[in-house]
Amino acid sequence: MADPGQPGQIGARKILLTIVALLVAMWLSACAGGPRTSAPAPIKAPPTATAPKPQQGLPEDTDRHRVALLVPITGPNAGVGQSIANAAVLALADTKDRSLRVTTYDTGPGAAVAATKALAEGNALILGPLLGDDVRAVAGLAAARGVPVVSFSNDTSASADNVWLLGFQPAQSIERVVRFARSKGLTRFAGLVPQGAYGRTASGTLIRVAESAGGSVVAMQTYDRSPAAITAAVTALSKQKFDAVLIADSGRVTVVAVPLLRKKAVTAQVLGTELWNAEPGLSSVASLNGAWFASVDDAMFGQLSTRYRARYGKTPYRLASLGYDAVLLAVRIARDWKADAPFPSDRLGDAGGFAGVDGAFRFNRSRIAERSLAVHQLGAGGRSVVSPPPTGF
Incomplete structure (x- = not known):
């Protein structure tokens, strides 16, 4: 007869063996990288006084400027600023450059605050800011650290020993x-300009250039951008006889002023400034058909816009090209930028100039x-180039 206790003993041994196997498996798992308690790490000696300190907020990638x-x-101005920042990222991607670390600092809370942080984090070149007042707030801080500023402003009064202005200049436009109008036989010029710094620059440039080109300015009217003031300025201007009239303002003012001029039987050639380049809708205004304005060629900006939309899903502001070209400029000069050395700002004055989305330029x-x-x-079918940009300076 079989021992009635035997099956129970066999079952107990099987359970015991199973538990042991599980414990061994758990231990092996812990040895292979599972959670476990380790001995305290040895205490390291404090760094010596000569050890370099990492820059606050940024990684220590010493191989990049x-x-x-x-x-x-x-x-x-957040929309414009974000477009410039996005275009800067595209420029780094397109050039495949690994020599620069470009970090964006928001000037919304204050340009001086942004510049102070940027300088504290060891940046040796500043691209921006956008506005003239912000440039003035940044220039002194950067100069004290020997850091050059390549600004996107067109405010010539913000220029300084360590500040270069990349913005589009109304005087050049x-x-x-x-001069193009003069080459077409127009000699008697008039100006319709807003009050303020932009208007003073426009009127002064118009007088100087017209006279140097063999023409003359026979009438000039200013206004404060109110509808009544624009109407009064146009009425006064229409009493004079002239071949061409410069409307030195945005498209918003232009589409009001030109129809008023035409109603007064003024048939003079309409001239505009670089401000019109940011307003493609002007071509649809019938009274502006045939108007001329000078600005950078938009062919390459169109290509940039296509890539920008593909990456960011929206159309960039026209000033986005400044961010792209500023990075191209920095990448080119960085070829001669030695490690642990200041940015070679003397290279910004290269007589041969630089190339970018907005064509050739030099400081x-x-x-x-x-x-x-x-x-x-401007025309019903859009804008066309009637005089291409010169190939050299």
């Missing part, structure tokens, strides 16, 4: 279109970008 991009990411002795501009004509 640090470049700060100062643009408004918040506030009323006016000179180009007035003159006043550190203001001189550009090669085309003359555009």
Whole structure:
């Protein structure tokens, strides 16, 4: 007869063996990288006083030069600033450059705040900011650290020993279109200009260029951009006789002023400035058909816009090209930028200039970008180039 206790003993041994196997498996798992308690790490000696300190907020990638991009990411100009920042990213991607680390700092809360942080984090070149007042707030801080500023502003009064202005200059645009008009036989010029700094620049440039080109300015009217003031200025201007009239303002004012001029039987050639280049809808305004304005050629900007939309799903602001070209400029000069050395700002004055989305440009002795501009004509089918940009300076 079989022992009645035997099956129970066999079952107990099987259970015991199973438990042991599970424990062994768990231990092996722990040895293979599972959670476990380790001995305390040995205490390291504090760094010596001569050990380099990592820059605050940024990784220690010593193989790359640090470049700060100062643009408004918040506030009323956030759209423009974000477009410039996005275009800067595209430029780095297109050039496949690994020599620069470009970091964006928001000037919305204050340009001086952004610049202080950028300088504290070891940036040796500043691209931006956008507005003239912001440039003035940044220039002194950067100069104290020996850091050059390549700004996107067109405010010539913001220029300084360590500040270069990359923005589109109204004086250059006016000179180009007035000289083109003079080449077409127009001699008697008039001006319709807003009050303020832009208007003073426009009127002064119109007088200087017209006279130097063999023409003359026979009438000039200013206004404060209110509908009543524009109407009064147009009425006063229409009492004079002239061949061409420069409307030195945005498209919003132009589409009001030109129909008023035509109603007054003024048939003079209409001239505009670089401001019109940011407003493609002007071609649909019938009264502006045939108007001329000078600005950079838009052919390459169209290609940039296509890539921008593909990546970001929206159309960039026209000033986005400044961010792209500023990075191209930095990448080119970075070839001669030695490690642990200041940015070679003397290279910004290269007489041969630089190339970018907005065509050829160079900085003159006043550190203001001189550009090669085309003359555009508005028409029902869009704009066309009636005088291509010069190939050299």
